[in-house]
Amino acid sequence: MKWMSMKNWVLCGLVLATMTGCHPDLWNQDRYEPLESGASVFGEGESSARMLVEGTVPYQGAKLDDAYYRGRNTNGELLTALPEQMTLSRELLKRGQERYGIYCSPCHGDQGAGDGMIVQRGFVPPTNFSAPRLLESPVGYYFEVMTNGFGRMYSYASRIPVEDRWAIAAYVRVLQLSQNATPDLLTDELLNKAKNPPAPKVEAGHGAGHEADNHENKEEAKGEH
Amino acid sequence: MISLNGKGNSVAPVFPPGVNSLVRWSIAGGVVLVLTVVGLASALYWSPLVTDVNVAKEQPVPFSHHRHVSANGIDCRYCHTTVETSSFAGIPPTETCMTCHSVILNDQEMFKPVVDSWESGKPMEWTRLNDMPDFVYFNHSIHIDKGIGCNHCHSNETAKIEDMRLTVKAQTFHMSWCLDCHKDPSQYIRPKDEVFNMDWEPGSVDAKNSYEAFGVANQEELGAKLVKDYNVEVEQLTNCSICHR
Structure with a gap:
């Protein structure tokens, strides 16, 4: 009985052998994924994602509003209050706090003293937000610095959306207040707390939602300071 | 023995008697063989050789x-x-790396591909x-x-x-x-x-x-x-x- 020729056996074996590692065309289709190399079309070392041609003008959403996009009013002066698109609220400050923690605290530190971990690793220390020059700077100044960069600090315009930059600028004001508050600003309850601080809690585990703290604890445990 | 002519005259056996147990054993052997092949194939399918799980790939910079x-x-x-x-x-684009590394580690040999990318404007090609x-x-x-x-x-x-x-x-x-x-x-x-x-x-x-x-x-x-x-x-x-x- 000869129900399968030698050639078919060999083919069958080859199919079985390659089945696990085989990636037919459907796996990698003829289209670019984000950031895929565009070497075959644009030349060696080129990305498939292209830079905008110089002089490109957006056909919609042009950023003409100087106050909102650049932090300056029509006279070219830095804004002293949030632009009309932004509403100061607890939510905005919470958002600013979160985004400050992600993008700013590595250098500026959690309290804005300019002592973040990257500074401890050797980066140029930024000015303390409570320095007189910065206390007097209008809120538009912080927006402008985030947008254009300042000194050793690169621009964050491509990384932090406009509304988040305003939220962070508002939160910087919170930090400044927190470091320069006078007793008359406190409610009786808070004043009482400040005068009679509760005994520090000794916690066994990590508290929920304190990522930064966790990392610090972890590092101490590993002794890699 | 099988009688082929109905007269009780037996024909010389085609296979020796030992073939009976050989047939039984080869059925068992076939099952074992199929199971082994399936087992090996599935082990291969789930192994890091195919899944790439826990396998570090070569990258232009040993990012940690x-x-x-x-x-x-x-x-x-x-x-x-x-x-x-x-x-x-x-x-992240090279700009993100350089935000800190314009100051930190930028003179290290292992970091050179990032500096080169920053200076030439050609993106880093990380292994996905x-x-x-x-x-x-x-x-x-x-x-x-x-x-x-x-x-x-x-x-x-x-x-x-x-x-x-x-x-x-x-x-x-x-x-x-x-x-x-x-x-x-x-x-x-x-x-x-x-x-x-x-x-x-x-x-x-x-x-x-x-x-x-x-x-x-x-x-x-x-x-x-x-x-x-x-x-x-x-x-x-x-x-x-x-x-x-």
């Missing part, structure tokens, strides 16, 4: 998540800025580790937005993303792996503000704090609550067109 995340406390989103908003999680097949529609942001944590997909028991000296793929991303969660996301879903907490996993200390905060006893109860609160439409999640469109 351990140094940046565990040791320096940098949030994922500092570099992966679009994870919350884009279907594509994103690899987590790559869905092109017939899979995958949106990164929806997973973040519905309370699936980074470490659920990017860490495993032996390799935690925040502690990786060299980055590796942590899960197989087989269809069965995806479906495990798509069938019942309540097993893994967590509060949205714990998504970036690398110490949160069902049953961990941080998870127990969440259970307490939500007034529930365990992951089962928290999961059921969050699936409802976050409008996760579980009955839709196993539709073919959710991932293949």
